[in-house]
Amino acid sequence: MDINLNDLLRHYRSNPYEEHEIRAPHTGVVKFRAEEGQQTFGPSGKWLHKPGTLLFLLERENNPKRITASFNGEVAGIRHELEGCFVEAGTLLLTIRHRLSKEEIIDRILTEVLSIFPAPQRARYYLPPETASQMDKKAEPSIFLKPGDDAIIMSLMKRDTMLKYEGTPGIIYKVYFHSGDMVERDAPLLGICPPDNLKYVQKVIQRIKNEWEE
Amino acid sequence: MKKEKILIANRGEIAIRIMMACEDLGCDYIVVYTHEDRESLHVRRAREKGPGKRTYRIASYKDPNEIFAVADQAGATAIHPGYGFFSENFRFARRATMRTRPITFIGPRWEVIRDLGSKINTKKVAKSLGIPVIPGSDSPIYSEIEAEALAEELFLQQREQGIRAPSVLVKASAGGGGMGIEEVQHLDTFRRVYRRIQNYAKRQFGDEGVLIEQCLRDYQHIEVQLLCDRHGTVTHFGTRNCTIQSTGRQKRVEVAPGFDPEVWDYSFDSLRVLKDITGHSVNLAREVGYDSAGTWEWVVTRDGRPYLLEVNTRIQVENEISACISRIRGREDTPVNLIREQIRTALGEKLGFTQKDIYFEGTSIELRIVAEDVKRGFAPWCGTITRFEFPQRPWARLYSHVPADKPYNIPTEYDPNLALAIIWGKDTGEAVERAGEFLLGSNIEGHNAKGEPVITNLAYLYDRLDDVLRF
Amino acid sequence: MTDTLHKHIADSGQFLSQLASRITYLIDIIGDGSWFDLEKLLEEVQQVRNAIFDLPEKELFKRMLMLEDRISILEDRAAREITPARMVNIVRSVQRFTLQDILENVYDSFTELGGEEDCNIDPAIVVARATISRRVKKRIHKHQVMVIGHEKGMGEEYRNGGCAKPWGNDKALRYMKVAETEGIPIHFLIFTPGSYPIEDFPGAAQQIARNIYAMCKLEVPTVSFISEGGSGGAEAIGLADFRLMASHGYYSVISPEGAAAIEGKIREGGKVPRELVEKCARQLKMTARDNLGLGTIDRIVHEPPLGARKDDYDFFRRLRFEMIRATDEVVLRTKSFRTFRAYALKKQIAKDYGSSDTFDVHIPWRLSEKETERLLENRSRKYRSMGQGYTELKKESLIDLHKLRDKTRETITRTYYEIKYGLLKPHKKNVQKVLEEVTGEGAAFLAKITEPVKAAVDFLSGPDGEQRLLSDENQHTSIFSREWEQYVSPLANEDRTVTCPNAAKYGCMDLWVPDLYGEFCGVCPTCGHHFPLEYQWYLQNLFDRGSVKEFNRHIVSGNPLKFEGLDARLNRDMQRTGRRSGIITFKASVLGVKIVVAMLYSNFRSGTVGSAEGEKFLRACDLARTRRRPFLAYIHTTGGIRIQEGTLGVIQMPRCTMAVREYVDSGGLYIVVYDNNSYAGPVASFLGCSPYQVGIRSSRIGFAGPRVIRETTGQDVPPDYHSARNALRRGHIQGIWDRRDFRKNLHDALMTMGGPNLYYK
Incomplete structure (x- = not known):
């Protein structure tokens, strides 16, 4: 870990x-x-x-x-x-x-820390509307995903498919794409953080903030 | 015609067929492509044609500005839109004609595209010529009382015809493509559905006009292929049957001619019906001054009633099966090519033959080979094609943009169409038999990101051959 | 002995600090400490002050007297050289009297309502119930009044320098209603550089409009006193039966700095040259004397030569006298003729405030029902005629004829419609009045007047004076003119594309200009963004073909204040547009419904409103009233009040609102549609008061533009701050219309809101 x-x-x-x-x-x-x-x-x-x-x-x-x-x-x-x-x-x-700015360094290092949900295909991706509106409302990451939950809409060959989440249950900590973007295969879509790992992630962020001079 | 330079504003097999038609005519051409399509054969073929730049990378096939910018840059004199994209976009055709540097749009005059592009308008004109159209409103209805009265009449008519489960369709007038359509099976529920569609239409299209028509269920989908020139010549190239479709109403197997009473017994005089609808189609074409290739779409019910559905003012995927069974007297050694003829007429040439020069021979079948999972609602499959082999036969032609000599990734932005096969036989039996032989001899291999093997509709197509021309 | 010495010294200290404050006041006024070395003089005073215990008493006194002499001389000089810009400085000086001083010194007792210093919904607006007393032959009479005013609160940050927030003006309105319920007069005391330009509910412009609309028909006498009258902010509590102004105050459409920034095209944050500010202050005609000359105020209250300060008790006595006298006059004008004349006689004696502040008679300020009616009539007349003499008509020699004809015609039409709608029967008296009015106009029309109905019919059927609109517009050809029979924007005649501003957000493709401005009516088909279209498009597409009949073309924008450079700009716009004012007024029909329309458009001085525009608007509104037709104000664009017309422009706010109020009260349906950009004065008055305000998509509506907001509040606003969507969200407008549905929506609105008669009543 x-x-x-x-x-x-x-x-x-x-x-x-x-x-x-x-x-x-x-x-x-x-x-x-x-x-x-x-x-x-x-x-x-x-x-x-x-x-x-x-x-x-x-x-x-x-x-x-x-x-x-x-x-x-x-x-x-x-x-x-x-x-x-x-x-x-x-x-x-x-x-x-x-x-790279401090925020970008944090984003990049977090891909090593968070559990990543990658793009299965080169396709366009959208957040499900409920997820997107929930994210707009709350500043803090709060949406919990467990395997089998609706995670992301993949738009492929003019058809929309709902992708189910697979992987460690946790909170959506980071969204790596803009809704409607074309994302290459295997590029990160979501960064998931298990609840008991939150403290650690925050510690990492804090450390980068302290140690990275711009 | 040497000076003409045609911009092919399409992709896939149609781009290739247009290229071939151009070569046939001795016209130069250029193609456009997107980043996704860089490996497509349509690009390779144009690139390998010889000296001179013939390929231009654009941001999107759907952006007219890209097409016109490239046309000017390359000095194109005409644009062939293929099917889909800009083929029935009257604004695109209008812009081509009216811009400072006009470019010939290969298709009908833009006014014709606009007027026939409106189903309501087409229905109105057809009615005035005594052409049968699906019973129902021929203009948007805004009043509930009027709508209900019409619905009642439609139910009554169907009962009189002895239809056991009559029903009507309520459609948003401004809609299209299956959006905002609902079926009503009882008059009692009509009002509710009407209001729902009206609200939907108002919300979605800003116009609450609603159309009501009889719902037909048991019918065959028949097309009439027309070819006209800019000098008033109107000809037809017979009929096609396009009834075999996927669940998403995508055609999969098409046959020319439309019916074959030699093979199947129909409950009506099928040749009479085909004759009638070609006659009607030709009349309508004359009425609107049609001046290009086009398709008149009809439905024929089990009791042999034809109704005009709509007019497609473009060249269609399945045009070649009509060409395949057509012969022009005195030119038997050159196969008919409707795309070539379409380009010729658009450039202002006379057809040079009339209806009485055209005769028909045999049956032709088109097979649309697609990477799709027919068992899962025809879901598109994407991945890499590693092997792409088809039998070489004198009676079969294959069109594809998929390179057979190296692995090919199916672009995820577009439909996973792989190839078109056109089969000819001296009669329906032979054509069906040869189509079967062709499918069995085809070999497509590949895998997706997870390493699972390719899924195609080859087996499905083979199964559906039993249904060819059967009502 | 030592005690007295100390006292002397203490007095000297006080004296010296007074001297110091006199100098700082002078520096405030001149706006420049190097003027006759004022700053050095101040230093000297400070030195003497510091040396107060060191200097021998005699020496001290000598130096003090010398200093005072020098200061007095400078004060005299400054008083002689007061310029308009220096008046502005006087008004802004921290030493100037504020509302608090007036409450304490002009009124006897007062209770502040709804506010206690910073614990207040808006500390910039102070409302108090107060008593004011007059002495009549040694007897003291007390009057109850409602005092509403701005508190600049010199030095009190939370007062915002007297800039009322929208809710502050709402508070003012609430207490106006209270005064109305209680039947007591209202004294408005105006000390504002302008309203705080924020859009938060109820919105700067919308609330001012509501206040003006209410003040038009407040059923109690109102008197206003202007010390600092900053445009819209002043009007929010400025529409009164009698308007007093402090002799050293200013009343202006804009601050001289603001005008200079616009005139000099100064970039945001740039330095505005002092000479330009001086020049603008002069040209804006903002002083009390200027305003009296223009007729925008009724009387001047004189101040000491350098303006009144917090301790000018004599001034406060004078102000008390003037407030009472003004209220008396308002009240007396509602009385029968004889009493009024009696008062006028007495006025001769007590012509002006002299040494005495006693009155000869006591006049109660409560009005009867009849008198209230007359009060409102007087108010209406006052504002309708305010500044009217400055409206220019097309041909000099025709002025009188036009006036006469218009007025007669109007009277006849009114009579016709009153008879047509059976309104006359219960009001026989009106006929009398009408006849009297017309008789006064001239004998030439006498024959017609004897048969008003016949004359009206003749007039209605004749084409006299009505011109087909656009007949003189340049014809243009469009590539689509054959295809689309209707009007196509000349913008469509170019083979090029444009990018939709929302392209990044919604992926809109570049639009081919002939498609965009032709078939798409200037609307992006992907995201619905509305590209601006010229006003002619609306004339041609909104109304039934050939139904547009323009009137009052002879009323022409002029330059009443002889503002430098305006004539040339007016000429240029006239050349360019072929029109003579920023407003087009016409009769038209929408799907067969006849309406009257006033259209402010962008190409002429950015649709700003001056005397001519106001007059045309007012007349259109009156025409809609007499003809009993719905009235549409379509605002293609308005940039506010035309600043080069000074307060003559500002008073178009109350004037036109008066006309609107009377139209709506008579049962009229008034619809306002905003397009493109609608800002400032017009929105804060005769537009914002409409019960039905609609924005066309992609339009912007508000009080002040982003730059003014940044400069006055120090805060930046988001780019969509004034968008129609946000205006709707804040409740400023009632809906958003798509341009393509404008005609249909307008017709629907007329049918649903207008009822069977397309008129409420």
């Missing part, structure tokens, strides 16, 4: 970065607006209503769309050869080197 937190922290400390590939969300003519090495910021403001740093314009059918950064980081690897060119959907345009 015990994890080697020191090792994990050391691992992240040695390389607290993640490279995010920014691809064209759809076809269009690209015009870069960010520069190599530029600092980017994700959405800000109390309600995250201020868009992040402008990365590039993608114009399709006379509609120049502003594509902004969704997280903080540093711009690298701008593919300048594509400037002013028509690109296909999914074309790699640049990367953002993102330094």
Whole structure:
């Protein structure tokens, strides 16, 4: 059960970065607006209503769309050869080197601590409406799952299937996806924490909070 | 026609068949695909065709903006929508025609798509031409009294026809695809159901209009294939029987022609019925100025009454079985290809033949091979296909986007259709026999994430061959 | 001996601290401590104060006298150089008198109701039952009054500087009703820079609207006194039978800083140049003298040259005299003619407050039923005519003719409808009155007046003066004009796509503009977001074809205060829109139901309301009343009161609300539909008072925009703060309509709310 937190922290400390590939969300003519090495910021403001740093314009059918950064980081690897060119959907345009925040470190380390309910297929996933509304109401994790309970709706080939929970009974401590997202096979969907393990998890979180400097 | 460049706005086997039709016509083409479909044969085939860029990756097949952006970029002059996606979307066709750089939409004029896209409108026009339609309202009803009076009349009519368990359907007028439909078996319960559907319609579609029609249960699903050009030529390519369907009303086995009195005894004059409905279909096509390939869908009840259901203003999956049994006098050495003809007419060419040049020969069967679990409500199966083998026969054609030379992951975003097989026989008996032989010779292997073997509907299709053209 | 010395020294200390406060007051007024080295002077005073025990007495006195001399000279100078911006500073000075001082010094005794300092639903609003007494020939008469006012509570944070919260204004309204029940006059004392602009229930704008609506017909005499009259906040307790104003107060549509920020297009948080503030203060015509000239107040209460402070007892005596005199006048005007004249004579003698504060007669303030009726008539007349002289008509030479014709026509129409609906029989007297009124207008129409019914019919059947709307609008062609016979927005004529603002949330695909603005009526088919459409779309799609008949086109937006730069902007908007005001008033029908419509639209000065707009609204409302038709206010957009018209704009709030109130009281069905952006004054008065307010989807409704909220409250608000959904959630509106269902919903509303006559009664 015990994890080697020191090792994990050391691992992240040695390389607290993640490279995010920014691809064209759809076809269009690209015009870069960010520069190599530029600092980017994700959405800000109390309600995250201020868009992040402008990365590039993608114009399709006379509609120049502003594509902004969704997280903080540093711009690298701008593919300048594509400037002013028509690109296909999914074309790699640049990367953002993102330094993991304390919350993200906690999320990542928790996947080692919590019991993970992974995606059985590459598919779209939704939380059952009751679960989602319960989560909205309560700030603290409180929804208890035991094997056989309805856990998640998987939308596959236009059909919705209710997935039953299998694994250690416990509380949904962490939801790793946004409702309606396409999730790759085996990627974590839910992080479950058995009740008698709660204290330990909180201790881990506390330790990371104390020991991780940003 | 060399200058034409056709954008194929679809995926799977239809994309491949359109490509083949283009090659036949000597037109250049381009294809679009999504990340999920990158391994699909439709992409590979286009890529391997020769010099020049022919494949474009897009975000979604359903986003018209992607299609038009690629069309402009690649300099496409026409768009073939296939079936599904944009094939019956009059707004897409309208945009293609009206944008600054117009692009030919391969299909009927957009006004025709719009007008025939409305079932109510189609019913109205049909009625005015004396074409039989399912008894019921031909415009949305908003008044309860009016609705109840009509329901009563429908029950009465059915009793007079000797129908033992009469019933009516109450539908949300703005609905579709099985949403907001309920059956009423007793007049007493009608009002309650009516109100429920009305509320549903108001909530769901913002329009509380309701349609009421007789509920038909015991019928055959017959189609008439039409082909018209932009110069007023109207022809038909006979009938098809599409009664064999999955529980989700998905067609699985289709047969042309629609009935065969040589094999089965029908309680009505089946050839007469087929003749009538083709006649009606042709009349309606002339009335609306139909100018492309299209399918008129009919139901025929056990007592031989036909009713027009709707018009599909597109090329259909099963078009090829009609082509397979059709011959054009003087051109017997070129097989009929309706997709090719559809492209030709859209580009403004004349058909170059008339109805009297068309004659029919034999029976053709289409088998839709799908990775699905028929025992569990036709649940789609997903996983990896490792072996994909079918018999090579002169009387069989197979269309598939699944590569046979390497493992293939079925994309989870779309239906798990694997292949289409088109079988021809000189008569129904031979066709059924050959279809059976073909299915028995087919070999599909694969496994899912848990290592369980692939589940297909091959056995189901084989079982259903007994029902071909049987009422 | 030592005792007296100490006393002397103590007195000196007090004297010096008075000197210090006089200097700080001067700094407050000038707003600049370097003015004649005021700050250094203050330092000197402090030095003397610190040296009070060290300096020889003689030296001390000498220096004190010298200092006082210098201060007096500066005070004189400051008094001579008072500018409008300095008046604002006077009003904001912590040394200025507050409501508390008035309660203590103007009234004899008082009991505060519903509040004890910070233990109060809204400490910015103080309500007290008070007595005020007058001396008549050595006898003292006491009057009971309800005092409602703002307490700036200089230095008391919790008072919020006199910015009333919505529930504070609700409290004010509650006690107005109490006064009405008890039959005692109300004295409104206005000390507010503006209302606290939050939307929490009951909502800043909605509550002010309710107050104004109620005050229109409060059945007791009301007198208001303005020291600081900040726009909507002032109007919330400002609609009174008699309006007094402190000579050094201000009454304005907006603070000079606010106006300067708008005029100078200053970015949020940016510094507003002082010269611009000065200029705006001057241009806004916010002083007592300006307002008296404009007719927005009735009388000025004079203050000492540098304004009244907390210890100006003479001023308080004067104010008591003026409050009583004003209440007397209101009461007397409800009496028969002879008594009033008798009073007027006496007034000649006691023309103004001199040294004496005694009265010659005692006048009880309780009104009979008949007198109450007259009180309300007087109030109605007062507000209906307020600032009317500033409305511009199209052609100078036609002014009189138009006025005459309009008024006569209105009278005739009214008579026709009164006869048609059988209303005249029980009111024979009205006929008399009508005839009298018309006779006064001019002999030219006399022949018609003798046969009012016939004339009315002639007039109704004739097309005279009614113009087809849009006849002069630019025709445009649409790619769909053949397909869709109805109007299609010119926005649809572009081959491009736009992104729905909700795309990230609901996955809406980019929309092809011809589809969006054509078939989709500007609505995203995926999420229902409404893209703005031009007002012409509504004219064409909401009403029956050809039924729209515009009237009062000759009433034109002007520049009554000669605000610099406004003329050019008005001209530009007139050129651009082909219209002459920010409102369109017309008759129309919806699925056969005839209605009268007033439409504020965005393209002309952002749909702001000035004199012309107010006048047109009022006339439309009156037309709906005389014709007995439902009245729709469709707000395509309104940015509030047009600030360049100053208080002439502000008074459109009570004016138009008066018209609405009388329309609704007569049985009219008044529906308000908000679209796009509807903010500030209009919502806080003649719109917000409607019993039926509806928002079109994706519209925003509120009192002040996010920037103003941030700047006044220091708090940020979420981006959807003013959304129609939140307005509905807070109870500000009664429903949300989809644009595509507008016509049907409107018709349904007319049929269900309007009853068989489409009019309540």
